[in-house]
Amino acid sequence: MPNSNDLPVVLWLASWYPCKIDRFNGDFIQRAARAVSQKIPVHVFYLMKDESGDVTGSTLEETTQAGNLTETRLYYHPPATGIRQIDQVISAFYYTRLGRKWLKNFRKVHYRGKPWIVEVGVAMRAGTLALWMKKKWNQSYVVQEHWTGYYRHLMPSEMQRGKLFWKMTQRILSNADALLPDSRHLGEWINETLLKIPFTEIPNVVDSTLFYLSDKKNTYDKNPEFQPFTFIHVSTLGYQKNTDGLLNSFSNFLKENPDVPVILEIVGPGYLSHLKRVEEDEFLKSSVVFTGPLSYEMVAERMRRAHALVLFSRYENLPCVMLEALCCGLPVIATRVGGIAYHLGRESGIIVESGNEQQLTQAIKDVFVNYHQYNRQLIALKAKTLYGMETIGDLYLKTYQKLYPHLW
Numbered sequence: 001m002p003n004s005n006d007l008p009v010v011l012w013l014a015s016w017y018p019c020k021i022d023r024f025n026g027d028f029i030q031r032a033a034r035a036v037s038q039k040i041p042v043h044v045f046y047l048m049k050d051e052s053g054d055v056t057g058s059t060l061e062e063t064t065q066a067g068n069l070t071e072t073r074l075y076y077h078p079p080a081t082g083i084r085q086i087d088q089v090i091s092a093f094y095y096t097r098l099g100r101k102w103l104k105n106f107r108k109v110h111y112r113g114k115p116w117i118v119e120v121g122v123a124m125r126a127g128t129l130a131l132w133m134k135k136k137w138n139q140s141y142v143v144q145e146h147w148t149g150y151y152r153h154l155m156p157s158e159m160q161r162g163k164l165f166w167k168m169t170q171r172i173l174s175n176a177d178a179l180l181p182d183s184r185h186l187g188e189w190i191n192e193t194l195l196k197i198p199f200t201e202i203p204n205v206v207d208s209t210l211f212y213l214s215d216k217k218n219t220y221d222k223n224p225e226f227q228p229f230t231f232i233h234v235s236t237l238g239y240q241k242n243t244d245g246l247l248n249s250f251s252n253f254l255k256e257n258p259d260v261p262v263i264l265e266i267v268g269p270g271y272l273s274h275l276k277r278v279e280e281d282e283f284l285k286s287s288v289v290f291t292g293p294l295s296y297e298m299v300a301e302r303m304r305r306a307h308a309l310v311l312f313s314r315y316e317n318l319p320c321v322m323l324e325a326l327c328c329g330l331p332v333i334a335t336r337v338g339g340i341a342y343h344l345g346r347e348s349g350i351i352v353e354s355g356n357e358q359q360l361t362q363a364i365k366d367v368f369v370n371y372h373q374y375n376r377q378l379i380a381l382k383a384k385t386l387y388g389m390e391t392i393g394d395l396y397l398k399t400y401q402k403l404y405p406h407l408w
Contacts, residue, residue: 183339
């Protein structure tokens with residue numbers, strides 16, 4: 001890598017990022033930042049509201065550095081009136097004031113006449129700071145986007161955002177030099193439904209030091225007639241993931257094949273609302289295992305021991321868990337939504353239509369029966385080549401160089 005003193009200042013403004021309040025929030029943005037930092041120094045700035053005051057009673061700034069990645073997290077605890085609309089205005093005021101103050105200081109200390117590359121990790125709300133930078137300093141920026149909320153026509157009304165939110169999102173995107181969506185489908189969808197903006201697809205990053213095909217044969221591979229075949233599902237288990245539909249399909253599969261040794265392992269925090277459904281189903285209660293939320297490392301361990309991933313999402317962009325499962329060499333069952341069909345071929349799994357429980361039941365059966373036809377080594381190798389940190393880091397660097405050739 002060239003001497004860092006000869007490179008532009010790369011500043012990421014993150015709308016989501018792992019922190020003390022939520023260690024899983026935007027972890028895929030952090031992995032992307034780590035990938036880029038292997039090629040060029042990156043400084044991430046994340047401003048987080050501490051509504052409960054568990055971290056700070058006022059403000060708290062923490063900066064850490066690992067290699068070429070510097071992360072600054074600034075927590076703030078705004079005063080509260082108890083009136084939702086007023087508290088939202090107060091929080092926005094604190095966010096804006098603190099964010100602009102930090103950026104002024106960063107520019108003064110770190111800029112020193114060097115050019116910047118500014119990247120916004122999800123348009124709202126960090127993009128409002130990028131807009132201010134563009135107006136004040138004529139600083140250009142790009143936006144990486146992962147948010148499934150752009151598929152608002154598929155979301156229930158209580159999850160919808162208001163007109164002001166969308167107006168601001170459109171303004172942020174319209175002032176950006178480019179859009180970097182995690183799936184081609186999302187880029188096309190934004191261009192079709194919100195505004196025209198040039199985009200380059202940059203998929204989510206997989207940490208292949210954790211998600212890889214294990215050298216150890218699992219028990220099913222050795223004794224399939226005696227050991228359970230494990231389907232794994234990893235998600236927050238909310239509306240988007242259609243966990244009820246998944247359970248219905250798995251129950252139907254077990255009814256049609258009552259003697260097969262098959263387990264569905266469900267990993268995620270929202271399992272309590274599904275316990276009753278499982279306990280009341282004689283087929284599911286002995287074949288479904290809820291693990292609850294697990295660390296990233298433990299999820300990787302579970303995937304390495306499993307045989308296939310199953311998703312039944314109502315809407316998606318490009319789910320991280322699918323790419324992670326592929327890096328583990330797992331065949332994947334997923335729905336034809338978002339960018340999934342662009343990345344999941346016949347050699348690595350089966351695509352079903354969203355909401356079609358009959359198709360999902362058949363897909364579960366097909367993967368179970370034809371499991372040994374999947375070349376897990378080839379699945380894992382291809383996925384690592386496409387989604388590993390080295391590949392994604394290169395893709396970001398080449399995108400920067402293409403957008404800003406005068407900086408190199």
